Amino acid sequence: MASFAALMSQTNNQEHRPELYEEVRLHRTSREREKYDNMADLYAVINTLQCLEKAYIKDCVTPKEYTAACSKLLVQYKAAFKQVQGSEFSTVEAFMAAFRLDCPAAMERIREDRPITIKDDKGNTSKCIADIVSLFITIIDKLRLEIKSMDELQPDLRELSETMSRLSLIPAGFEGKAKVDEWLQTMSSMT
Numbered sequence: 001m002a003s004f005a006a007l008m009s010q011t012n013n014q015e016h017r018p019e020l021y022e023e024v025r026l027h028r029t030s031r032e033r034e035k036y037d038n039m040a041d042l043y044a045v046i047n048t049l050q051c052l053e054k055a056y057i058k059d060c061v062t063p064k065e066y067t068a069a070c071s072k073l074l075v076q077y078k079a080a081f082k083q084v085q086g087s088e089f090s091t092v093e094a095f096m097a098a099f100r101l102d103c104p105a106a107m108e109r110i111r112e113d114r115p116i117t118i119k120d121d122k123g124n125t126s127k128c129i130a131d132i133v134s135l136f137i138t139i140i141d142k143l144r145l146e147i148k149s150m151d152e153l154q155p156d157l158r159e160l161s162e163t164m165s166r167l168s169l170i171p172a173g174f175e176g177k178a179k180v181d182e183w184l185q186t187m188s189s190m191t
Helices: 002-013 028-058 063-084 092-096 103-112 125-144 150-166 175-189
Strands: none
Touching: 028 063, 028 092, 028 103, 063 092, 063 150, 092 103, 092 175, 125 150, 150 175
């Protein structure tokens, strides 16, 4: 019992040490604080991009939501990395290694500098056009065969919409793309 009393006495002495109540600061100057804030912002953007990629893979976000969010995060990444880039972190890989940040999907997006839903059609223009024509014909043939089941039509319609989005030759306000998206939205509301 004596050892317990000694332990309690020692604990009570430590409880009244005011230096233990002081806030631990990472920075001493406002410049250092800004540096840590910038690194925290970059870390958060990269981590969020990784989570977004996983959510898209698991089909938790629509392609439209994913594209908008991913594009925004990539712009934020560029701004955040410029604030951190210097002798300590010359590349994003160096930053990620220093903080043991394992985000391979985010790194892939950063390297490609675009959402996965927006493919670069350079050299693949003919293939994209062929895919679009093929999907249109497939959908029309299904309708002519009176296949009107949503689970039969919707996958082809979604693929058609995504393929049309990839083709940079199609202008943003193209009526055909708007019509396909309208059909897709109508089908989605039927579920």
